[in-house]
Amino acid sequence: MTGRKRHIFAFGGGKGGIGKSFLSANIAASISQMGYRTGLIDLDLGGANQHTFFGIDRPHKTIDDFIEHRTRNFSDILIDVPGYDIMLGAGIQNDLKATNFNAGQKARLFSAIKSLDFDYIIIDIGAGMSISTLDTFNIAPNGVLITYPEPTALENCYKFLKSAFLRELRGKVKEKELKELVDNIYDGKIIIPAGIKIVDYFNSVYSELAGTAIAVMNHHNYYFILNNASEEDMELLEHIPYAIRRFYGFGIIPLGALANDEKIRESIRKMRPYIEIFPDSPTTQKIREIASNIVNISESLCYD
Amino acid sequence: MIEPMKDYYRILDIPLNANQKDVEKAYQKIKNLVSKNSVSLYSILPSVEKDRFMSEVEEAYNVLINPEKRNIYDVSIKGIAAQKENERESEFAKQLSFGFAKEAFTYLDYTRKAEKIHKDMVDRIRNDYLIRPGGISIRILETQDPERPDTENVQVEPAPKPEENHQSVTSPAPSGQTNNQNNEIPATAEEEKQSESEVVQAIRKNPQTGEQPGEEKPEITVTANSKPVISETQDTEQTKKENLSSDIQMPDKEKIVIDENSEFSGPFLRKIRESMGITVKDIAKTTKISTANITYLEEEDYRNLPALVYIKGYLAQIAKCLNLRSDIVVRSYLSRMNERQEKKGK
Numbered sequence: 001m002t003g004r005k006r007h008i009f010a011f012g013g014g015k016g017g018i019g020k021s022f023l024s025a026n027i028a029a030s031i032s033q034m035g036y037r038t039g040l041i042d043l044d045l046g047g048a049n050q051h052t053f054f055g056i057d058r059p060h061k062t063i064d065d066f067i068e069h070r071t072r073n074f075s076d077i078l079i080d081v082p083g084y085d086i087m088l089g090a091g092i093q094n095d096l097k098a099t100n101f102n103a104g105q106k107a108r109l110f111s112a113i114k115s116l117d118f119d120y121i122i123i124d125i126g127a128g129m130s131i132s133t134l135d136t137f138n139i140a141p142n143g144v145l146i147t148y149p150e151p152t153a154l155e156n157c158y159k160f161l162k163s164a165f166l167r168e169l170r171g172k173v174k175e176k177e178l179k180e181l182v183d184n185i186y187d188g189k190i191i192i193p194a195g196i197k198i199v200d201y202f203n204s205v206y207s208e209l210a211g212t213a214i215a216v217m218n219h220h221n222y223y224f225i226l227n228n229a230s231e232e233d234m235e236l237l238e239h240i241p242y243a244i245r246r247f248y249g250f251g252i253i254p255l256g257a258l259a260n261d262e263k264i265r266e267s268i269r270k271m272r273p274y275i276e277i278f279p280d281s282p283t284t285q286k287i288r289e290i291a292s293n294i295v296n297i298s299e300s301l302c303y304d
Numbered sequence: 305m306i307e308p309m310k311d312y313y314r315i316l317d318i319p320l321n322a323n324q325k326d327v328e329k330a331y332q333k334i335k336n337l338v339s340k341n342s343v344s345l346y347s348i349l350p351s352v353e354k355d356r357f358m359s360e361v362e363e364a365y366n367v368l369i370n371p372e373k374r375n376i377y378d379v380s381i382k383g384i385a386a387q388k389e390n391e392r393e394s395e396f397a398k399q400l401s402f403g404f405a406k407e408a409f410t411y412l413d414y415t416r417k418a419e420k421i422h423k424d425m426v427d428r429i430r431n432d433y434l435i436r437p438g439g440i441s442i443r444i445l446e447t448q449d450p451e452r453p454d455t456e457n458v459q460v461e462p463a464p465k466p467e468e469n470h471q472s473v474t475s476p477a478p479s480g481q482t483n484n485q486n487n488e489i490p491a492t493a494e495e496e497k498q499s500e501s502e503v504v505q506a507i508r509k510n511p512q513t514g515e516q517p518g519e520e521k522p523e524i525t526v527t528a529n530s531k532p533v534i535s536e537t538q539d540t541e542q543t544k545k546e547n548l549s550s551d552i553q554m555p556d557k558e559k560i561v562i563d564e565n566s567e568f569s570g571p572f573l574r575k576i577r578e579s580m581g582i583t584v585k586d587i588a589k590t591t592k593i594s595t596a597n598i599t600y601l602e603e604e605d606y607r608n609l610p611a612l613v614y615i616k617g618y619l620a621q622i623a624k625c626l627n628l629r630s631d632i633v634v635r636s637y638l639s640r641m642n643e644r645q646e647k648k649g650k
Contacts, residue, residue: 150343151343151346151347154343154344154346155347158347158348193353194348194357197314200311235342236343236344239337239342239345240344242333242337242344243344243345243348243349245317246334247348248348
């Protein structure tokens, strides 16, 4: 551990194509422009392409090299992002291997990421709710969920949050029967009645589990970004946190909302960050706001 | 399926020392969300569950909104309550904490502050999102109420009182064995449930007569404690009324008329600021806007001001400091700015 404070943010959300990679690239770019040393780690196991957002054609070093033990230090595989104070851990190109890495590899990778020396570390996480995806999301103390104001996206978003939580809880409990209980909830064999928070439920079944659950919850801060939102959707900025708190028991903080923007596609085609090509567009303003929200919250949360 | 716990405070998601207003607010919030069929509830609250859930909410609301029923309920959950409050506190503590030390705040302060920060954030995002093109009826004086950060803080001080009251109510009445029993923290979940069902029974009885058929224990608790409790709540209601009246007297803004037609020009904003005893430096400190820019805004020195997006942001922040609706201030200021610049152009 160095004395430096690292703020690790994982960008996830379950559903594909809702702008996780786009937002993590552009938010990382904004944070770096605010003068913070930023690391961007591409752990989108299904289709890593952060390098493309910055016009890096073929990264000469990727996380593969670390996983395959071709290099000992994770920092060796980081590459400079031209024009930004960002170091990029380019994603695994061999997809088959990526989705199957074992527990040992995972542990080594995660501890390497956690000990990186940056002010802010942004992790891009792929779609889906595979075990690897959930574990990756859980390594970050700050989880950012990206969602659309649509039932499908919200459903995935809620499920992702719950699954990530249960996955971590499962790792924390030791007793076999408690593990089973968590598994059963995870698999949907036990359904917690609506209106009862997960912690309350545990309290009524196994009160020891409730303590662990609270510890896990306290270990994380959850945030969300509403993407592709129209003005009518703004009320969701209030409704979603309320619903999640009321029905799940998690606190979740809105970071911002972005409107639909055709120019995003253009920026991706040009393979440059959106905030660079369209510095004056409203979307850029929003992205910068989200970035400054992230910085402000991180700074104010560090009260040691 | 497991029988849901009849923790009314939990059902409405409010702290134990929430006042009538909080109860009402929490209830309306849930009702609004469910009746509107908000997309945010999709997959969280399946439509099959909706009715059952709402009936529970209604039940909780009917008890907690009625001071008499609530007192009976409060007294009977006393033992469990202390334990639960601890849990709740630790659950809440991190959830919305923004860097203030946990010990320094009571639970209610804590949630109020956290809620306020959260609300500010939502407002800010919302206000910055779009300045609505016309069509909003200006309701400054009305909308000021829910925000009112200063008065909110003032209210926080008397708020913990009800909790103290409960303690003082139960402590002089340890006459019965029942009370001791209630104060014991149940060790297992089963016991917890038992005492909860007693609670429900106690409530179903007519609170005043209390001599309905049933076991003896809850009967004693009801009769022993109901009267003093009620008188206590009358006190708290009185204090509440006092609070309200002080709230009304508080704003200095009464001297300046802010109504539907007021135009938020630079000088007008300055006037409001000065009447509140806030200096440019104060605003600069809280908003991190430079004093120069604040002065330019107030003097309507448009040439020295930065790009429009910044002006919008500055205005919104200043409006917040002055306890005004930021969207309206921004719109009004900018339309005036446009007009004046056009005139100059001609």
